[in-house]
Amino acid sequence: MKVRELVSTLNLEVLTKKSDLEREIKGGYVSDLLSDVIANMGESYVWVTIQRHINILGVAKLKDVAAIVIPRNLTVGEEVIERAEEENIPILRTEKGAFEIVGLIFNALKG
């Protein structure tokens, strides 16, 4: 499934105006501990996290994520969004909590 399809299926908000939504999603991972993400997340995954500091982009780039998904409509700083656009990392957002959105993403990717 492509990022664009996930966005429309789950009605996600796209915070990064300039970013590639045609990437193919290979899987998903949820964690807020960066060392855990670095060690265990696969490449081209969607990453669900409540971390919104600029350093998540370093991790995202290293893991070549398909997209970052922010739950609970949490605020993402302007600086982070701009940097993500420069690095071509889509940041998506949902009003749902992490538990719920992870379940929905799981089903969407399996389905």
Added chain:
Amino acid sequence: MPVDPLQYTPKITLEFKIGEKDFYMAGESASRTKRTLQQLGLNQEVIKRVAIIIYEAAMNVTIHATKGVLKILIDPNEIDVITEDEGPGIPDIDLAMQEGYSTAPYEVREMGFGAGMGLPNIKQNSDELHIETKVGVGTTVKAKVYLKEGGFTSA
């Protein structure tokens, strides 16, 4: 374009400065090194391991030390990832190596660091790991990844 390993002469050295609270640098230097290794035609598994080591070692300097340098030495047989820092040093290396052990301050934990998984991640992804440290002076971490068994066969 992948480089023919036989034509490829040692040694490539990449070097990055690590400043205090420079949280973006670890990811950036790991990503750049990854690109270089891909251009050299190394296999994905090796590249992944080296990238993890770089990220964790550089992040430790950023978080726990004052400043330092990161060096990546690439030769046909192995890749060395080395960080040399000025900082507090590690009083008990065995303890620091334990999964879950962390002295990261609260502000840093809030940002998702401090799981105490960095050094174990480095250990798991390297073929050799040497840590030299002097309390109150600084720490040198040297991790080696061997290339002998097919490091050059592109996956």
